[in-house]
Amino acid sequence: xxxxxxxxxxxxxQEGRISILNCDYTNSMFDYFLWYKKYPAEGxxxxxxxxSIKDKNEDGRFTVFLNKSAKHLSLHxxxxxxxxxxxxxxxxxxxxxxxxxxxxxxxxxxLIIQP
Amino acid sequence: xxxxxQSPTHLIKTRGQHVTLRCSPIxxxxxxxxxxxxLGQGPQFIFQYYEKEERGRGNFPDRFSARQxxxxxxxxxxxxxxxxxxxxxxxxxxxxxxxxxxxxxxxTRLTVV
Numbered sequence: 001x002x003x004x005x006x007x008x009x010x011x012x013x014q015e016g017r018i019s020i021l022n023c024d025y026t027n028s029m030f031d032y033f034l035w036y037k038k039y040p041a042e043g044x045x046x047x048x049x050x051x052s053i054k055d056k057n058e059d060g061r062f063t064v065f066l067n068k069s070a071k072h073l074s075l076h077x078x079x080x081x082x083x084x085x086x087x088x089x090x091x092x093x094x095x096x097x098x099x100x101x102x103x104x105x106x107x108x109x110x111l112i113i114q115p
Numbered sequence: 116x117x118x119x120x121q122s123p124t125h126l127i128k129t130r131g132q133h134v135t136l137r138c139s140p141i142x143x144x145x146x147x148x149x150x151x152x153x154l155g156q157g158p159q160f161i162f163q164y165y166e167k168e169e170r171g172r173g174n175f176p177d178r179f180s181a182r183q184x185x186x187x188x189x190x191x192x193x194x195x196x197x198x199x200x201x202x203x204x205x206x207x208x209x210x211x212x213x214x215x216x217x218x219x220x221x222x223t224r225l226t227v228v
Contacts, residue, residue: 036219102163105157
């Protein structure tokens with residue numbers, strides 16, 4: 001039973017436009033959410049996170065929105081750049097990010113930025 | 116600054132064999148976690164170690180074990196390898212204050228034949 005779901009295996013966006021990646025979760029005990037970016041042959045790289053007490057967090061071109069009632073979060077990238085082409089993983093934690101429970105990851109969305 | 120380093124980068128083993136994977140965390144990080152990423156899936160949590168003690172364990176059989184050394188480096192051991200153990204094994208370290216974004220290594224690609 002997948003507790004974190006990324007229902008779009010891939011997403012193609014034109015350079016300069018907004019990329020929106022979506023993530024749904026089922027476990028109401030999750031209280032901390034993260035987005036990671038992964039290039040081939042590299043480990044995941046932390047992008048941005050959000051605590052369940054917030055509904056938005058922004059860092060440069062990246063914004064994460066959290067809708068707790070819908071158990072849904074999204075990552076917005078504006079404007080999209082060619083270097084953003086990668087696999088994006090949504091992850092969730094139930095221990096305020098402390099780590100003992102580990103992170104539960106989705107299957108990832110492959111974002112392709114078209115020139 | 117050196118990031119999280121893992122060795123070896125690639126490994127081929129035969130079914131039934133044993134394997135040891137190694138990880139060195141970022142200097143100053145006392146927590147190390149291990150994840151397994153099977154092709155087409157997201158990483159799956161195996162263990163977390165903090166100050167040489169196991170703090171968390173995912174849903175993996177007892178064939179999987181780990182330990183952390185006084186210098187905070189870590190080993191992941193897998194006994195009686197199965198074909199299904201073929202995966203990318205990722206190590207991540209985090210500072211003492213908690214997660215807030217693990218730093219992952221590039222992983223060890225294990226192939227079991």
